[in-house]
Amino acid sequence: MFYRENGQFKSSYSADLALFPVAQDRWAMWGLLAVCFVVVPFVASDYVFRAVITPFLILSLAAIGLNILVGYCGQISLGTGAFMAVGAYAAYNLQVRIEGMPLLLSLLGGGLCATAAGVLFGIPSLRIRGLYLAVATLAAQFFVDWFTNRMKWVTNDSSSGSVSVANLQIGGYAFETPVQKYLLCLSIVALFALLAKNLVRGAIGREWMAMRDMDVAAAVIGIRPVYAKLTAFAVSSFIVGLAGALWGFVHLGAWEPAAFGIDKSFQLLFMVIIGGLGSIAGSFFGAAFIVLLPLFLNYVPHWLGLSISTATASHLEHMIFGALIVFFLIVEPHGLARLWSTARQKLRLWPFPH
Amino acid sequence: MGFFLETVFGGLMAGMLYALVALGFVLIFKASGVFNFAQGAMVLFAALAMARYAEWFPQWFGFQSLLLANLLAFAAAVATMVVVAWLIERLALRRLVNQEGITLLMATLGISYFLDGAGQLLFGSATYKIDVGMPKDPMMVLENTFQGGLLLSKEDLYAAMIAAMLVALLTLFFQKTRTGRALRAVADDHQAAQSIGIPLARIWVIVWSVGGIVALVAGIIWGSKLGVQFSISLVALKAFPVVILGGLTSVPGAILGGLIIGVGEKLSEIYLGPFVGGGIENWFAYVLALGFLLVRPQGLFGDKIIDRV
Numbered sequence: 001m002f003y004r005e006n007g008q009f010k011s012s013y014s015a016d017l018a019l020f021p022v023a024q025d026r027w028a029m030w031g032l033l034a035v036c037f038v039v040v041p042f043v044a045s046d047y048v049f050r051a052v053i054t055p056f057l058i059l060s061l062a063a064i065g066l067n068i069l070v071g072y073c074g075q076i077s078l079g080t081g082a083f084m085a086v087g088a089y090a091a092y093n094l095q096v097r098i099e100g101m102p103l104l105l106s107l108l109g110g111g112l113c114a115t116a117a118g119v120l121f122g123i124p125s126l127r128i129r130g131l132y133l134a135v136a137t138l139a140a141q142f143f144v145d146w147f148t149n150r151m152k153w154v155t156n157d158s159s160s161g162s163v164s165v166a167n168l169q170i171g172g173y174a175f176e177t178p179v180q181k182y183l184l185c186l187s188i189v190a191l192f193a194l195l196a197k198n199l200v201r202g203a204i205g206r207e208w209m210a211m212r213d214m215d216v217a218a219a220v221i222g223i224r225p226v227y228a229k230l231t232a233f234a235v236s237s238f239i240v241g242l243a244g245a246l247w248g249f250v251h252l253g254a255w256e257p258a259a260f261g262i263d264k265s266f267q268l269l270f271m272v273i274i275g276g277l278g279s280i281a282g283s284f285f286g287a288a289f290i291v292l293l294p295l296f297l298n299y300v301p302h303w304l305g306l307s308i309s310t311a312t313a314s315h316l317e318h319m320i321f322g323a324l325i326v327f328f329l330i331v332e333p334h335g336l337a338r339l340w341s342t343a344r345q346k347l348r349l350w351p352f353p354h
Numbered sequence: 355m356g357f358f359l360e361t362v363f364g365g366l367m368a369g370m371l372y373a374l375v376a377l378g379f380v381l382i383f384k385a386s387g388v389f390n391f392a393q394g395a396m397v398l399f400a401a402l403a404m405a406r407y408a409e410w411f412p413q414w415f416g417f418q419s420l421l422l423a424n425l426l427a428f429a430a431a432v433a434t435m436v437v438v439a440w441l442i443e444r445l446a447l448r449r450l451v452n453q454e455g456i457t458l459l460m461a462t463l464g465i466s467y468f469l470d471g472a473g474q475l476l477f478g479s480a481t482y483k484i485d486v487g488m489p490k491d492p493m494m495v496l497e498n499t500f501q502g503g504l505l506l507s508k509e510d511l512y513a514a515m516i517a518a519m520l521v522a523l524l525t526l527f528f529q530k531t532r533t534g535r536a537l538r539a540v541a542d543d544h545q546a547a548q549s550i551g552i553p554l555a556r557i558w559v560i561v562w563s564v565g566g567i568v569a570l571v572a573g574i575i576w577g578s579k580l581g582v583q584f585s586i587s588l589v590a591l592k593a594f595p596v597v598i599l600g601g602l603t604s605v606p607g608a609i610l611g612g613l614i615i616g617v618g619e620k621l622s623e624i625y626l627g628p629f630v631g632g633g634i635e636n637w638f639a640y641v642l643a644l645g646f647l648l649v650r651p652q653g654l655f656g657d658k659i660i661d662r663v
Contacts, residue, residue: 076456124644128651131389131455131602135594136647139640142591150631216661262591266463273460311479318471325464329457330449 003348019197036186041179049178056291057185058246063271063283064196065239070269071278072200073232074212075125075133079140080240080268082121085260086144087114087241088248089154092163096156103170107188107245114241115234117144122233126226129215141262148257164254181250188246192239197280199235208232209278270321274328276337285336293320360505361620367510369616370517374572375593376600376608377521378565383602384541385561388447388458392466394590396566399438399473401573401582404431405482424486428570435566436559438469443558451554470587479584484577488512513575520571521609524564528605537561541603595643601656610654615639 008023010016020026044053066080091110094101121140125133148154148161155163168175168184175184199205207228210218219225248255267290275286297317301308308316332338375393382390390396407427412418446461489508528534539547540557548554576586596615600607622638652658 074456076459124648128647131459132598132647132651134389134456134459135598136640136644138591138594139637139644142637142640146633146636150633266467269460269463312475315471315475315479318467319475320471322464322466322468322471325467326446326461329453329461329464330446333453333457 002350003344005348019194019201033190036190037183041183046178049182052291052295054178054182054185054251055247056287057182057189058243058251059268059271059291060284060287061189061192061246062240062243062268063275063287064193064280065236065241065243066268067272067275067278067280067283068196068200068208068239069232069236070272071276071282072205072212073208073229073236074215075122075129075229075232076269077137077236078134078262078265078269079121079137079144081260081262081264082140082144083114083118083237083240084244084247084264085148085257086117086237087111087244088255088260089148089163090114090241091245091249092165093154093156095165103168103249107242107249110245111238111242114244115238118233118237118240119230122230122237125229125233138262141265145257145261148260160256162254162256163248165249166253168249175250185246185250188242192242193280193284196235196239200280204228204231212278270325272335273325274335276335277333279335279337281340282335282337285340289336293317293324361624362617363506363510365617365620366613367507367514367616368620369613370510370514371572371576371589371612372592372596372616373609373612374517374520374568374575375589376596376612377524377605378568378572379593379597380600380603380605380608381524381568382561382565383597384605385537386447386540386558387455387544388462389455389602390565391459391462391590392469393565393569393593394587395466395469395473396435396438396569397573397576397589398582398584398587399469400431400435400566400570401484401577401586402473402477402482403434404428404570404574405484405577405582406477407431408484409482420485420487428574431570432567435570436563439562439566440559442562443555447558447562448555466587470584474584481581481583482577483581484574486574486578488578509579513579516571516575520568521605524568525605527564533557533560592639595639598653599643599646601653603657604653604655607653607655615642618642 003022003024005022005024008021010021015021018026020029040053062080062084065083066077069075069077087110089110090113091106094106094109095103098106117140121137124136128136155161168181170184175181200208207218207223208231210221210223211225211228211232215225218228244260248259252259271286271290272283273286274289275284276282294317297313297320301313328335375397378393378396379390382388382393404427407430408423411426411430412423417423442465446465447458450458450461489512492505492507528538536547536552536557537560539550539552540554544554547557572589573582573586576589580586592615593612596611597608599615600609600611619635619638623632623635627634647653
């Protein structure tokens with residue numbers, strides 16, 4: 001009722017294959033983008049940009065990358081933090097070492113280096129899979145952690161091991177205020193979300209999903225496992241690496257190897273699980289959830305007039321995260337994205353049950 | 355030569371501890387097909403419980419004896435781990451029966467977060483010590499064979515003996531008791547075991563309890579050596595390469611894998627480390643296991659993986 005599709009006939013192939021075949025969805029999407037680009041910059045405060053929206057956008061991008069690997073191709077990875085680190089440090093090195101390197105090129109270069117690392121650590125997936133692979137990807141995490149800590153040239157020989165990036169400029173336009181940084185992130189995230197969405201709908205995406213559903217059967221019907229798995233690793237690590245570069249350059253500004261530790265990997269995996277495996281929109285939901293939950297948990301005791309120590313709060317946060325993961329796996333294994341699509345389905349049919 | 359042997363012994367002792375944690379994994383994987391990511395959190399939880407009970411009981415009941423405090427604390431910690439196992443079965447596993455391995459893995463990741471938080475909330479998050487009276491002084495052996503002799507830590511030797519005893523006990527339990535047979539039946543085939551009347555839920559509680567007790571022993575040994583604190587749960591991250599090296603379903607594999615990784619890690623750190631800047635202990639085990647998996651994907655003693663459509 002709210003969502004009437006009667007009379008929306010698809011009279012051409014392109015209409016049939018459209019990203020949003022229902023007109024209401026299309027309008028809603030344009031509306032959402034318009035709000036994000038035009039309204040949000042005027043209403044949100046600097047704090048909200050710095051602490052909520054920008055991290056949310058960047059983590060959504062990383063979650064999209066991980067979702068391609070875990071949700072679409074079924075190759076579970078616990079090394080996402082490592083690929084983010086590769087992206088961030090590679091982009092940093094490009095920026096520092098090459099005079100006059102454009103910012104966008106170094107961000108993309110960071111993504112490309114992460115792709116190389118991803119393909120390298122993806123090679124074991126050709127022989128091993130499932131639980132074994134999950135552990136194997138931890139190798140990437142520990143190796144990169146060690147590498148960024150011990151190899152001095154990675155951090156441009158800085159004594160403390162931390163690096164910093166200043167004056168972000170694209171074509172002479174400086175990104176200094178939180179609003180400008182937000183718009184930069186939003187543009188990149190919107191672009192790559194669109195690309196990812198189209199990629200997973202295409203031939204390559206269907207190959208990934210076939211691999212996920214049953215790799216032996218997929219190989220029998222002529223899908224090349226090597227190609228399918230390695231492309232999934234490549235595309236996933238590119239997006240994750242780009243997100244890592246953004247996280248370092250735009251969100252943190254200055255960072256040290258601990259910023260991309262194993263906790264980040266777990267956090268991203270949680271986003272993907274809670275948001276919804278195999279759903280681009282789910283990556284956004286999951287990231288929003290994980291970014292907002294700690295803030296929410298911090299504010300609740302304030303509202304209730306309780307004062308709890310930061311240590312207690314962080315333990316409680318751990319417990320709630322853990323419990324929610326289990327809860328979601330039991331109650332809604334497809335995550336928030338499925339809840340959203342159920343709600344949408346209900347709106348289409350309301351008030352009739354069928 | 356003496357130095358080399360000392361390194362090897364040091365590695366074997368560290369490997370024994372990895373093997374203990376890995377053993378917990380293998381037991382749970384064997385009997386329930388769950389790759390238990392929470393083993394490290396269970397080690398932390400158990401060690402924290404043990405350390406704090408041993409501190410609290412003398413205060414509550416007003417006695418002095420260290421032995422009594424340790425015994426009571428051990429019993430209470432075992433009881434705690436059984437309760438934890440029961441809760442895990444009740445609240446999580448029971449509702450996830452017949453899900454894919456990956457789903458279960460992620461559920462244990464959630465459990466691990468929960469246990470990390472709960473343990474530190476209940477028992478505190480400072481560094482605590484466990485004093486079970488392990489001798490701290492090192493001893494010299496083979497003084498006549500090598501110059502300077504071999505310096506061995508008695509504590510490590512005791513730890514290795516305890517670990518060996520635990521393995522022997524577990525083997526007996528699995529081979530000789532009714533419950534042990536039931537556990538092996540469940541490991542072979544859930545449905546078949548259920549159809550001949552083996553209660554799956556009870557078996558899971560038992561196996562997670564056993565996993566918890568193994569975690570407790572590992573936690574006590576580790577904690578009495580280095581103190582109980584959050585970093586103990588990271589030991590589990592060392593145990594992962596051990597289990598994949600040894601094969602997920604093999605108890606001897608876990609032991610051997612632990613020893614190989616313990617020795618390999620120490621030797622590589624000392625003989626390879628200086629060339630690449632040191633600290634390679636953190637990833638060496640993983641790269642070793644990864645290289646091995648490329649040659650033999652099922653690990654040393656793992657079951658052969660057969661693909662069928």
